[in-house]
Amino acid sequence: MQIRKSFAEAEACHHGGRIRAKAARRNLDQEDLLDYSANINPLGHPPLEDLILREMKSVGHYPDNDYTEFRGAAARFVGVEPQYIVPGNGSSELMRLFAEVLIEDGEKVVITEPTFGEYEAQSRLFGAEIVHVPRGIREPISPRDFLDDALLEEAKAVFICNPNNPTGILLPRSEIAALAERCERMETFLFVDEAFIELSDPEQTVADMAPGMDHLFVARSLTKSFGVPGIRLGFGVAGDHLAEVMNRTRLPWSISSLASAAGAYLLSQEDHLSRSRLVIKEELRWLSSELRRLSLDPVDSSVNFILVGLGPTGIRSSELVERMERERVLVRDCGSFGLGEDYVRVAVRNREENARLVAAMEKVLGWRG
Numbered sequence: 001m002q003i004r005k006s007f008a009e010a011e012a013c014h015h016g017g018r019i020r021a022k023a024a025r026r027n028l029d030q031e032d033l034l035d036y037s038a039n040i041n042p043l044g045h046p047p048l049e050d051l052i053l054r055e056m057k058s059v060g061h062y063p064d065n066d067y068t069e070f071r072g073a074a075a076r077f078v079g080v081e082p083q084y085i086v087p088g089n090g091s092s093e094l095m096r097l098f099a100e101v102l103i104e105d106g107e108k109v110v111i112t113e114p115t116f117g118e119y120e121a122q123s124r125l126f127g128a129e130i131v132h133v134p135r136g137i138r139e140p141i142s143p144r145d146f147l148d149d150a151l152l153e154e155a156k157a158v159f160i161c162n163p164n165n166p167t168g169i170l171l172p173r174s175e176i177a178a179l180a181e182r183c184e185r186m187e188t189f190l191f192v193d194e195a196f197i198e199l200s201d202p203e204q205t206v207a208d209m210a211p212g213m214d215h216l217f218v219a220r221s222l223t224k225s226f227g228v229p230g231i232r233l234g235f236g237v238a239g240d241h242l243a244e245v246m247n248r249t250r251l252p253w254s255i256s257s258l259a260s261a262a263g264a265y266l267l268s269q270e271d272h273l274s275r276s277r278l279v280i281k282e283e284l285r286w287l288s289s290e291l292r293r294l295s296l297d298p299v300d301s302s303v304n305f306i307l308v309g310l311g312p313t314g315i316r317s318s319e320l321v322e323r324m325e326r327e328r329v330l331v332r333d334c335g336s337f338g339l340g341e342d343y344v345r346v347a348v349r350n351r352e353e354n355a356r357l358v359a360a361m362e363k364v365l366g367w368r369g
Contacts, residue, residue: 006105006127014117014336035347036357037332039165039305041199041227042283042349043276046269048228048262055261063257070255073264074235078207078220084239086246089254090232091195091221095122097250098157098191098217098236103128107156112146114166114337116193119159131155137307137339138299140169143179152182157189163200166337166345168301170197173204180206180216192218195234198225198273199280200303210237217242224304225273226266233263280304283348290358291346294367304348307334313365316341323364329357 071085088094095118103109105127111119112135120130135146143160152158160179163170176192183190197205197220207218221234233255238246255263284301291298297309310317318341321333334343346357361367 006125010121010125032328034329034353034356036349037330037345037347038229039196039224039303039345039347040229041225041276042279042304042347042353043227043272045227046266046272048265051262051265052258055258058257061257063253063255063260065252067255067260069264070233070260071235073267074220077267078205078237080208080211080237084211084237084243086236086238086243086250087255087260088219088234088236088250089259090223091193091219091234092118092122093232093251093254094219094234094236095119095191095193096125097246098189098219099123099126099128101242101246101249102157102189104156108154110147110151110155110158112143112158112160112164114164114334114339115159115161116165117336119161119191119193123157123159128156132338135164136169137167140171142175143171147179149182149186152188153186155188157191158183159191159193161193161195162204163196163301163303165193165196166305166307166332166334166339166343167299168303168305168307169299170200170204170302173206176204176206177209180209180213184213184215187215189215189217192216194218195221195224196303199276202273207237211239214239214241222263222266225276226269228262228266231259231262233259279350280348283351283354286351287346287348287354287358290354291361294358294361294365296361301348306346306348308344308346310342310344315365317344320344320364324360327360327363329360331357 067087070087071082074085075082099122103123103126106129108131109123109128110131110133112133133146135141162176180190192206194205210216210218218237223229288298288306291308295312297312299307317333317335321331324331332345334345
């Protein structure tokens with residue numbers, strides 16, 4: 001079979017949130033498991049039932065492929081005009097589209113690590129040569145210290161996640177803006193993934209810069225911020241030419257009419273995000289303290305998840321994940337982030353659930369106090 005080599009050799013990217021498969025494996029209902037492997041808003045989502053029932057009346061028709069209402073809501077949300085918005089079936093589709101539009105066989109793509117694996121997976125599909133650049137785990141290091149001009153100049157594209165997954169480090173707007181300006185001078189495309197920024201500090205966004213630049217693409221996801229992983233929806237912000245090309249070449253009707261209507265509504269619910277950030281800040285402080293009490297080594301985070309070092313305990317990440325699953329709590333093994341067997345990642349949820357996580361950790365670690 002004449003399958004494109006890069007696709008035939010592609011490897012699956014590992015993700016958290018596999019609660020259905022884990023429940024089936026142990027012959028449990030999903031409600032029996034507490035999923036700390038997926039980083040979802042601890043307040044869940046605003047009420048959507050009435051909206052979805054109303055939109056069901058329109059499922060006999062194709063969606064509006066221009067997604068006028070959703071793009072308008074997204075534009076207002078980030079303070080730009082609708083023509084700069086590229087809608088997508090989640091941020092993963094936007095990564096695929098970005099790579100497909102830009103990357104030719106053999107071109108270099110720079111990925112700072114540790115970080116989300118889909119940047120590499122999607123880039124490799126289109127023949128990219130991946131250049132991995134360490135950015136550190138525990139300190140918010142300036143991109144100038146790990147991305148020099150020579151490297152940027154020879155790259156076709158750079159991916160950076162802010163706040164970063166899995167470390168939770170948020171770089172200030174000034175640092176990402178300076179990187180975007182350097183990439184613009186080098187004519188190197190910069191993909192900034194801001195999937196978690198609404199649950200951290202949205203004032204650090206660079207989305208409003210994208211319309212004035214030719215080489216900046218900023219991706220947003222509604223999945224994490226609004227607690228709707230079952231509704232695949234996201235959007236990107238880009239300058240005139242890049243946005244026009246991506247909108248012209250994206251898959252038609254990739255977003256359902258139900259999802260686009262829900263997205264337009266959710267993007268108007270900024271009070272929900274404000275309340276969520278307050279809860280996350282409080283629970284981050286409490287949960288990090290509890291993890292340290294158990295002789296674990298949590299990394300200081302700015303968002304709704306924590307990278308947890310296991311070194312002091314002597315237990316491997318794969319073993320801890322398996323033991324926790326037996327206690328009906330799912331945590332994320334970070335081996336797929338290139339962190340070996342030394343780290344897991346846990347979400348930040350409400351106090352009752354966080355206390356259940358800590359109790360399960362006490363049990364599997366044999367903690368006696």
